[in-house]
Amino acid sequence: xxxxxxxxxYLIKRMGExxxxxxxxxxxxxxxxxYRQDPGLGLQLIYISYDVDSNSEGDIPKGYRVSxxxxxxxxxxxxxxxxxxxxxxxxxxRPVGAPNERLFFGHGTKLSVL
Amino acid sequence: GDSVTQTEGLVTLTKGLxxxxxxxxxxxxxxxxxxxxxxxxEAPKLLLKSSTDNKRTEHQGFYATLHKSSSSFxxxxxxxxxxxxxxxxxxxxxxxxxxxFGKGTSLVxxx
Numbered sequence: 001x002x003x004x005x006x007x008x009x010y011l012i013k014r015m016g017e018x019x020x021x022x023x024x025x026x027x028x029x030x031x032x033x034x035y036r037q038d039p040g041l042g043l044q045l046i047y048i049s050y051d052v053d054s055n056s057e058g059d060i061p062k063g064y065r066v067s068x069x070x071x072x073x074x075x076x077x078x079x080x081x082x083x084x085x086x087x088x089x090x091x092x093x094r095p096v097g098a099p100n101e102r103l104f105f106g107h108g109t110k111l112s113v114l
Numbered sequence: 115g116d117s118v119t120q121t122e123g124l125v126t127l128t129k130g131l132x133x134x135x136x137x138x139x140x141x142x143x144x145x146x147x148x149x150x151x152x153x154x155x156e157a158p159k160l161l162l163k164s165s166t167d168n169k170r171t172e173h174q175g176f177y178a179t180l181h182k183s184s185s186s187f188x189x190x191x192x193x194x195x196x197x198x199x200x201x202x203x204x205x206x207x208x209x210x211x212x213x214x215f216g217k218g219t220s221l222v223x224x225x
Contacts, residue, residue: 004157031211040123042203042217043158050211058212090157099207100146100165105157 002027006091006106013113019078021109023091030096032074033103034058034066036087043090049074050096081113116141118206120216127194128224135189135219137178137204146207147180147187152218153200161189161202199223 004025013019025032034046045058047066055066063085067075074093078085088110092103117140127133139145146165150158162173164180164187171178178189187204204216 033213035215040217043215045212048211056211096211099209100163102148102150102160102163103158103205103213105159107157 002104004091004093004104004106006089006109008109009107011109011111013081013111015083015113016080017113019081019085019111019113021076021078021089021091021111023074023076023106024072025074025091025093025104026072027093027095027104028071029093029104030071031094032068033092033094034064034074034076035090035092036060037090037108038087046076046089081111083113085111086113087111116143116206116208116212116214118204118214118216120202120204120219122219123217124220124222126222126224129196130193132192133190133194133198133221135202135204135221137187137189137216139185139187139204139206139214141206141208143208145180145182147178148205148207148213149176149178149187149189150203150205150215151200152203158201158203194221194223196223196225 030051032049035043049055049068091106148163149161151161152158164171167182206214
């Protein structure tokens, strides 16, 4: 059905708590991404996954880690969340080796760290 | 490294007027350029894309032409509507796996 699904849509956590953001896609895309979006900063790349257990840091990986154990599922983990990690997080996917193909985005997770 | 520049953070217009959102890029590779649109509380979605020099591409009344000589891919529309109010991102994709996004331009259309 060509969909990227993110859970949860909204999340409130306290500083120091662990956070798990989940993303799934039904297109068998090899490449998946995690971005964060902050006003005036656009979309900043946190991590890329090229396939199962093949992950690479993006531009702002500090404070984050990822897990990809199945091609259709990509998780973003914040160990001991910080208030400056309050943001909207987007997951995206794209077929491998296709720079001319668009990214498919999920609807985002709005995370507030208090 | 690769980069995308969108010079306007906010563009405010009256319905029915034309609009141009600027996008320039830098890369040493063969570029693929994209415009994504994000309406409030929604996911970014593709508006249009191009990799062909000097060819106009159109979708939903918006159009853009990739000019490799000036490294530009400006987005235009001849008559904006209220429903065009959204955040617009220009993005660059090359042979690697890391698309590069501009910081986005927020378009606000007034009645």
